Amino acid sequence: MSTAAPASNQLRMRELNVSNHLLDDRAALDAAWERDGYLFFRDVLDQGAVARLRGVYMSELDRLGVVNKDDPQALYNGKSLDNFPFRMEPLVERDSWRPVVSEPRISEFFQRLLDDQPFWIPTVEYRATPPTQERNPSRMDYLHQDGFYNVGIPFRICWIPLSVIDDAVGGLALAEGLHTGPYLHDVSKPPLFPIPNDAVPDGAWCRATYRPGDVLLMHINTPHSGLANYSDRFRLSMDIRLMGASGHTPIIGTLTALSSSSVSVIGDDGRTGKFTVDADTYCRGIDGKKVPLEEIPQRMKAGDRVIVAFVGERSTLIRPPH
Ligand SMILES: O=C(O)CCC(=O)C(=O)O
Ligand SMILES: [Fe+2]
The missing domain is CATH 2.40.50 (OB fold (Dihydrolipoamide Acetyltransferase, E2P))
Structure with a gap:
């Protein structure tokens, strides 16, 4: 399967706005954040630090026997995923996020962005999403607003790609500008309160081809979802949560x-x-x-x-x- 072929009509989504030119312009950053519910930056995270984190994922995938550790594409070799740790528990146990955010250049970037010391919320997902054969029309893994499940922590989601994540690999899609309204989650449907399929207008969906070094910050109430991986390689990303240390931290x-x-x-x-x-x-x-x-x-x-x-x-x- 080639990642160059269009993966799905679903991906005629708009491109995310890139905000590199707004860095250091507090008013402009705030305005983009308020308008869109996200900020997307290209090639701002130290490549060495990102590569080291990717190396941690690759070692684990290699240990599980599903990739060749040195493969820059993280091609899935087809070995059984029966015992695959879908939430990468070995990385969770090792707190693999800590060394990354402690890297001075990474920390400096977030301090510059927030104009405050970064305060990291250790709600971290290490995603090494294998390809899937399933083709469901929406292609969404799980449409949600993080804020609904995290009431009272005014964090920003910080989504970090560790490999090239193109149309076929899927990555993350978000609904631009829909962070200001009431929650879209259906409060009459406990215990997960799913968002109805038609709650997001088609034209609101945005994504990008993500590359190592990029980072996407999302408002806590921005509706978003992972997209199923239609490629032949693993989709590698980490998402963690962040706020300014002078804010109302939990x-x-x-x-x-x-x-x-x-x-x-x-x-x-x-x-x-x-x-x-x-x-x-x-x-x-x-x-x-x-x-x-x-x-x-x-x-x-x-x-x-x-x-x-x-x-x-x-x-x-x-x-x-x-
Ligand atoms: O990467 C994904 O599949 C989903 C990410 C997500 O839900 C988040 O970063 O809050
Ligand atoms: Fe999320």
């Missing part, structure tokens, strides 16, 4: 107590907190599903790693980092 640390009415946490940065829990607190498991209030105490326990977002005395979100 507490990331260890749970010390949890009931259906309150949560206590001790943060890695030394902050502690006790917050009320109510039916609107989005307490979620790793699958994103909302846990009913009465089941909350059974789902997590003292000692678990946790992110707690809050407004005043009230917790808005309790979730495992991953």
